[in-house]
Amino acid sequence: MLLKVSKSSDVKESQVTDESLYRDRRRFLQASASLTAMSLAPSLSMWPAIGSASIDFNKIGKSDFSIDEETTPYDAVTSYNNFYELGLDKGDPKRNAQHLKVKPWSVKVEGECEKPGEYNLEDFISPGKVEERIYRLRCVEAWSMVIPWVGVELGPILKRFQPTSKAKFVQFKTILDPDNLPGQKRPVLEWPYREGLRIDEAMHPLALLAVGLYGKEMPNQNGAPLRLVMPWKYGFKSIKSIVSIEFTEEQPATSWNITGPREYGFYSNVNPEVDHPRWSQKRERRIGEFLKRETLPFNGYADEVASMYAGMDLKKNF
Amino acid sequence: MSTSSAEVFVSTPFAGKFVKSALFTLLLIPLAIPIYWFYTNALGANPIETINRWTGDWALRVLLLTLAVSPLRRLTGWNNFIQYRRMLGLFAFFYVCMHISSYIILDQFFDFGAIFDDVIKRPFITAGFTSFLMLIPLAVTSTKKMVERLQHRWIILHRLIYIIGMVVVLHFWWMVKIDTREPAIYAGILAVLLGYRLFYYIKRKI
Ligand code: HEM
Numbered sequence: 001m002l003l004k005v006s007k008s009s010d011v012k013e014s015q016v017t018d019e020s021l022y023r024d025r026r027r028f029l030q031a032s033a034s035l036t037a038m039s040l041a042p043s044l045s046m047w048p049a050i051g052s053a054s055i056d057f058n059k060i061g062k063s064d065f066s067i068d069e070e071t072t073p074y075d076a077v078t079s080y081n082n083f084y085e086l087g088l089d090k091g092d093p094k095r096n097a098q099h100l101k102v103k104p105w106s107v108k109v110e111g112e113c114e115k116p117g118e119y120n121l122e123d124f125i126s127p128g129k130v131e132e133r134i135y136r137l138r139c140v141e142a143w144s145m146v147i148p149w150v151g152v153e154l155g156p157i158l159k160r161f162q163p164t165s166k167a168k169f170v171q172f173k174t175i176l177d178p179d180n181l182p183g184q185k186r187p188v189l190e191w192p193y194r195e196g197l198r199i200d201e202a203m204h205p206l207a208l209l210a211v212g213l214y215g216k217e218m219p220n221q222n223g224a225p226l227r228l229v230m231p232w233k234y235g236f237k238s239i240k241s242i243v244s245i246e247f248t249e250e251q252p253a254t255s256w257n258i259t260g261p262r263e264y265g266f267y268s269n270v271n272p273e274v275d276h277p278r279w280s281q282k283r284e285r286r287i288g289e290f291l292k293r294e295t296l297p298f299n300g301y302a303d304e305v306a307s308m309y310a311g312m313d314l315k316k317n318f
Numbered sequence: 319m320s321t322s323s324a325e326v327f328v329s330t331p332f333a334g335k336f337v338k339s340a341l342f343t344l345l346l347i348p349l350a351i352p353i354y355w356f357y358t359n360a361l362g363a364n365p366i367e368t369i370n371r372w373t374g375d376w377a378l379r380v381l382l383l384t385l386a387v388s389p390l391r392r393l394t395g396w397n398n399f400i401q402y403r404r405m406l407g408l409f410a411f412f413y414v415c416m417h418i419s420s421y422i423i424l425d426q427f428f429d430f431g432a433i434f435d436d437v438i439k440r441p442f443i444t445a446g447f448t449s450f451l452m453l454i455p456l457a458v459t460s461t462k463k464m465v466e467r468l469q470h471r472w473i474i475l476h477r478l479i480y481i482i483g484m485v486v487v488l489h490f491w492w493m494v495k496i497d498t499r500e501p502a503i504y505a506g507i508l509a510v511l512l513g514y515r516l517f518y519y520i521k522r523k524i
Contacts, residue, residue, distance in 0.1 A: 080363035088497045091362070141495070143364060188496055259496065278440055278492065280432070287363050291427055 057215055060150055061131035065206060067300070071134060072145035074214050076287050081221045082139065083240055084189055085174065085181040092183075093221035099180045100220040100241060107226065111171075111247035114162035121225055124157055125211060132215065133208055135231040137238070138270045138299045144284045149229050150212035155203040163199065163247045171196045171252035172228060173244035189255050195228065195239035196252035196266065200308055206231055206301060209242075232301040234268045265318040269309065270299035274318045334401065341402055345409045348376040349416070366424045373420050377413035378486055382507055384410050385483060389514045404460055407479075411457045418450060442492035449485040452478050480515075483508050 079094045086093040086100065105121045129152045138144045158170065176192035178184040184191050201207065208229040211218055218224040223240025230237045236256050246252070256264035263277055272282045272295040283292040298305050309317075352369055355361045361368045384406040391399040426433050436443040456476055458464070465472050487508055490501040 076363035090364075143367075275439070278442060280435065280439075283432070285364070285366065290366075290424075292429075 055125055055130055055150075055211060055217075057150070057212065057217070059130070060215060061129075063131045063133040066132065066134035066148075067136060067146065069134070069136070069146045071148055072287050077145060077147055077213060078219045078221060080287065082141075082235065083183075083221055083223065085177075085183045085191075085193065085241070086221060087183050088188065094219075096182055097220035099182060100175070100224065101177070101180060102220065102225045102241075105225050105243075107242060108244045109161050109246075110244070112164045112167040112249060113247045114164065115160070124209060124226060125152055129153070129156075130211070133229075135206075135208070135229060136299050136301075137229075137231065137235055138284060138295065140234040140236055140264065140268070140276060140281075142276075142279060142281060142284045142295075144286050144293070144295075144299075146286075148214055149208060149210040150215065150218075151208045151210035151229065153205060154207040154209045154228070155205065157209060158202055158245075161245075161247070166249045167247035168199055169196055169248045169251055170199060170202045171244075171246045171248055172239045172242050173246075174239055175241045175243045190258050192243075193239060193255045194253060194258075195237055196248075196254050197230070197237075198251075198308075199247075201230070201305075204305060204308065206304055232269055232298040232305045234264075234270060236264070237268050267309075267314075267317050269305075269314065269318075270295060271297060271314055271318065273297075274315055334398070338402065338405065342405065345380065345406075348372070348380075348413065366420070370417065370420045370425055373413055373417035374490070377410060377417050378490065378504060380406060380410040380413055381479075381483060381486065382504065382511065385479065385508070385511045389511060392514075392518065408457065408460060411453055414450060414453060442489050445485050445489035445492060449482045449489060452482045452485070456482075480512055483512070 080090045081093040082090060083093040086096040107119050107121065107124065108117075109119055110116045130150060131152070132148050132150050134146060134148045136144060137147050172195045174193035175181070176184065178191070197207070208231075210223075210227050210229045211225060213219070213222060218227065223238075226242050227240040228238045228242065237254075251266060254264075254266055256268075257266055270281075275281050281295055284295045285292050296302070352361065352372055355368075356365070384403060387399050387403040387406065391397055422428065422433065426436075437447045438444065456478060459468060459472060459475060468475065487501055487505045490504060491498060494501060
């Protein structure tokens with residue numbers, strides 16, 4: 001696969017991150033290492049040693065996939081969120097962030113794979129592989145941001161569960177906790193929130209499992225502790241606060257598609273040619289900018305991902 | 319109708335003027351607030367959206383206030399309410415103009431191609447635009463001279479406001495992605511205000 005040669009080396013750290021943010025680095029998962037060592041996880045011989053099972057945010061690798069664009073300020077990234085579990089207004093997730101209980105956290109892996117089970121968060125994060133990736137994020141509502149995520153590539157993680165030949169799709173689910181999550185008290189969406197990918201999309205090197213942003217632990221309102229980032233798809237595909245991963249043979253149902261099948265497709269690749277029935281997708285407002293920008297096919301990642309959809313009618317498979 | 323003390327109060331020219339100025343000032347507050355937010359950097363991550371929604375909300379709210387004048391007058395017998403109706407209506411139109419300016423200037427920055435597309439393709443914008451078109455003749459004929467000149471035709475023309483109210487609620491309803499609570503509240507208020515008129519009309523006929 002042809003991968004765009006990135007110019008990320010031109011990006012100075014200071015351009016990306018406010019200094020104060022880096023000064024304030026915290027360790028991820030202060031949960032004691034001894035406890036996590038006695039995890040519920042089935043013991044997997046091929047599993048790399050997890051060690052202290054905490055992410056050292058001082059040792060984040062750089063990625064060639066990072067784009068060379070000015071990042072959206074931390075304040076905006078963490079105060080303007082669509083995370084309906086924490087409220088419908090975009091300011092709600094930050095206000096209600098404390099209602100999301102992220103410790104302890106485990107993820108159930110099930111379906112068409114050889115190594116199903118209940119895994120600890122730490123099992124997803126191979127030490128040394130955590131890197132920063134500066135990606136565009138394009139919301140279906142026609143606004144966008146540039147976010148320096150911290151995370152690991154999704155594909156190698158999924159492979160560790162040894163998906164079988166029947167695994168054609170992957171379904172993800174967000175935490176279901178209506179007692180604590182204010183948004184889940186009303187049936188605005190079918191809870192828990194569900195998303196899905198075709199297996200080749202999930203295995204694409206751009207697909208990221210993020211655990212932080214701006215060099216820090218993931219804020220709750222951005223989908224702590226573990227979320228997907230699919231930069232060439234509309235933001236709602238990048239499911240937050242994942243508690244379940246299921247390999248399936250059939251295309252899984254996805255929350256927004258259930259709610260509005262005419263408005264939100266399974267693929268939901270960013271596509272300026274296919275309007276949302278109620279608004280145009282041709283342009284977007286980059287948060288912090290005055291004039292709208294042209295929206296790019298696949299959100300500017302066409303060189304990397306377009307081949308996966310060769311021969312498909314993207315107007316039908318929107 | 320016997321003369322209530324309230325009526326006496328606003329009937330004195332001085333008090334009436336005072337109430338009017340106070341109301342005028344009050345109605346400017348929704349304009350002052352986003353200006354204050356602008357200077358204190360409190361418009362949020364997407365200031366244009368904040369302004370667009372704020373002005374849209376207040377256009378609708380003042381419009382509903384205007385529609386509340388007649389029912390209130392009938393219910394309280396306080397006829398002097400009527401002297402504020404024109405000002406309320408014009409303020410509603412003022413906030414509509416702010417809302418539309420914010421859309422044309424801030425949101426689209428005079429991209430008339432995109433605006434045209436929106437108006438013909440997006441049902442919620444079509445509804446907003448239609449209500450704006452219907453509001454123009456009402457604003458134009460709001461002067462005393464026009465009221466006198468048009469006489470009972472003025473009353474008929476200004477019944478357009480009932481339809482405008484409904485189309486604006488539709489504009490809001492069609493805009494939201496999923497959460498219809500807010501437009502539903504406005505729809506409820508509008509239903510009460512219009513329902514009262516219908517009730518009164520039927521009662522008078524019987
Ligand atoms: C040419 C006419 C109009 C246009 C182009 C227009 C445009 C818009 C747009 C683009 C939005 C969505 C804002 C967003 O998504 O963030 C909106 C929302 C709204 N508009 Fe309009 N509008 C028009 C007329 C009106 C009129 C006449 C009224 C009321 C009297 C009105 C009241 C509202 C309200 C209440 C909202 C919802 C605000 C909210 O979300 O809280 N609009 N309008």
